[in-house]
Each structure stands twice: as structure tokens, then as C-alpha cells.
Amino acid sequence: MPLVHVSLRAGKPEAYRQAIFDSLYRAMHETFEVPEDDQFMTATEHDAANFRYGASYLGVARSDDLVFIQITANNTRTVKQKKLLFRRIAELLSESAGIRPEDVFVSLVEVAKENWSLGNGLAQYA
Structure with a gap:
């Protein structure tokens, strides 16, 4: 259940985000075998200052x-999976959003x- 926060400069269109x-x-x-519908993400835009x-x-x-991009996730992945994740993120962001x-x-x-x-005050994974 990764939780993702993205920070970027202000001014990009919604389609980009x-x-x-x-x-x-x-x-x-x-790369991390995150299941369908396990999407918990936020984006924050910042001015230059x-x-x-x-x-x-x-x-x-x-x-x-x-x-x-800050991803908080369970400490269950291997170094190989982490390297694959980093590479795949860079590839996909280049293809879809034109980010170098x-x-x-x-x-x-x-x-x-x-x-x-x-949710519900429960520790679902404990």
C-alpha cells in the first residue's frame, strides 16, 4: 500500500499531473506488484521561491x-525491485509526461x- 507524494513547480496542466x-x-x-485500485497519491505545486x-x-x-516523488511503502521489497521501480518511473514519466x-x-x-x-482506526496489515 504505497502512499505517494509528488512535488513540482506550479503551472503544469492537470493532464500533466x-x-x-x-x-x-x-x-x-x-515492479512492486501493487494491486488494482491501490492508488493513494497527492501532488503539491510550488512557486519558484x-x-x-x-x-x-x-x-x-x-x-x-x-x-x-516520495513513496512510502512496506519494507518488503528487494534492492532489485527498488532499482526496477526507479528505472521504470523514469521511463514512464519520460514517455507520458515528457519529463527528462x-x-x-x-x-x-x-x-x-x-x-x-x-481507515476505520484499524491496523489492517498488523
Whole structure:
């Protein structure tokens, strides 16, 4: 049950944001075996004064089209699955939204299964 938050510069059309959501879900479905309808995502847009990044940190040439993606997920995936996820996200965002791979920044936050409540005050995975 990944929870995804996307941060990007303000001004992109709704279709662009929806393409990001669709691509992220598809990548997680393909690489993390996320089930149908397991789509919990938000997007936050920021003006230039509230969006800062290292334009060349670690030799990656980033632009103002940078997209920060934070995925919180169960700590059950292998390193191989994580690498496949990162690669697939970059591929799909390039194809669907025209985002350069250099502008795809992904952070994976892993949590134990018992740390989720998906509604009704229950710990569904505990």
C-alpha cells in the first residue's frame, strides 16, 4: 500500500499531473506488484521561491521541470525491485509526461507493515 507524494513547480496542466499519477501507479504495479485500485497519491505545486534543488548535485543536470516523488511503502521489497521501480518511473514519466530522466527524483521511505491504518482506526496489515 504505497502512499505517494509528488512535488513540482506550479503551472503544469492537470493532464500533466494525471500522467504523472498514472505512470507512478503503473510503475509500482509492474515492479512492486501493487494491486488494482491501490492508488493513494497527492501532488503539491510550488512557486519558484518555494522550490529549491541542486542543479548539478552528483553530476545530474536538473532543470525547473524537476519532480520530487516520495513513496512510502512496506519494507518488503528487494534492492532489485527498488532499482526496477526507479528505472521504470523514469521511463514512464519520460514517455507520458515528457519529463527528462534527469528531472525525476525519487525517495523511497520504508515502514513496517504494522505502521499503517487505512481507515476505520484499524491496523489492517498488523
